[in-house]
Amino acid sequence: MDGVNSMTANAPDLAAFSRIAHEYEALLYVDDAHGFGTIGERSPHEPCPYGVKGNSLFRHQNVPYDNAVMVAGLSKAYSSLLAFLALPTQLKEALKVLAPPYLYSGPSPVASLATTLAGLEVNRKRGDSVRADVWRKTARILDALRDLDIRTPNESGFPIIEIPLANHEEIDRAGLFLFEHGVYVTLAAFPLVPKNEVGVRVQVTAANTDEEVDHLIGVFTALREQFTLQQAPVTA
Numbered sequence: 001m002d003g004v005n006s007m008t009a010n011a012p013d014l015a016a017f018s019r020i021a022h023e024y025e026a027l028l029y030v031d032d033a034h035g036f037g038t039i040g041e042r043s044p045h046e047p048c049p050y051g052v053k054g055n056s057l058f059r060h061q062n063v064p065y066d067n068a069v070m071v072a073g074l075s076k077a078y079s080s081l082l083a084f085l086a087l088p089t090q091l092k093e094a095l096k097v098l099a100p101p102y103l104y105s106g107p108s109p110v111a112s113l114a115t116t117l118a119g120l121e122v123n124r125k126r127g128d129s130v131r132a133d134v135w136r137k138t139a140r141i142l143d144a145l146r147d148l149d150i151r152t153p154n155e156s157g158f159p160i161i162e163i164p165l166a167n168h169e170e171i172d173r174a175g176l177f178l179f180e181h182g183v184y185v186t187l188a189a190f191p192l193v194p195k196n197e198v199g200v201r202v203q204v205t206a207a208n209t210d211e212e213v214d215h216l217i218g219v220f221t222a223l224r225e226q227f228t229l230q231q232a233p234v235t236a
């Protein structure tokens with residue numbers, strides 16, 4: 001299963017799945033490409049609700065690694081072509097001789113090892129303040145969408161914000177509208193996602209400035225005038 005979901009930004013209740021895996025002596029396989037580097041263990045001193053250290057959803061939800069295989073790619077938070085598995089030793093020994101992709105693929109590029117080492121250093125020195133900044137900017141966008149009555153599945157506050165369209169056939173025009181107004185986002189078109197989930201996906205990064213967030217909010221305000229977006233559910 002996914003850790004932090006690549007479209008909704010929401011996360012499963014890992015503890016519940018971990019308990020089931022334990023009960024049935026099964027292995028829980030979690031791909032946390034989107035959580036690793038962004039969310040981590042909770043701390044009384046955490047500068048934001050993402051927690052500290054960016055050491056993944058397992059640590060964020062304080063779930064043990066027993067009965068678990070955790071995989072994370074570093075192509076998101078660390079911008080590097082590299083991935084790792086954290087897994088029971090016995091399984092690791094088996095995979096080293098049984099897994100064809102491990103046996104036959106080339107190693108990660110040396111340049112990627114270098115960017116990962118540099119990224120880990122940034123994480124150690126100022127990761128928590130960078131994450132707090134990403135959290136604050138994400139919250140600004142989520143607040144603005146709420147004010148604009150625009151629906152997003154994001155309930156976690158993590159920095160992936162999908163905005164579904166009411167009419168999936170408008171995806172090309174909506175993407176073009178955003179691009180022409182200086183906003184480049186990922187388009188999720190049918191059949192990549194079901195028709196009612198077709199939309200655009202914004203990924204907030206530490207490199208985005210507050211001015212860019214202002215600009216994005218302005219462009220979404222205009223988008224709402226031009227296209228039919230899904231409305232936020234009425235809350236009490």
Ligand SMILES: Cc1ncc(COP(=O)(O)O)c(C=O)c1O
Nearest residue numbers: 002006031032033034073074075
């Ligand atoms: C959960 C998950 N794992 C892996 C990947 C792919 O990562 P990579 O391109 O580094 O292989 C993605 C892509 O976004 C993803 O959402």
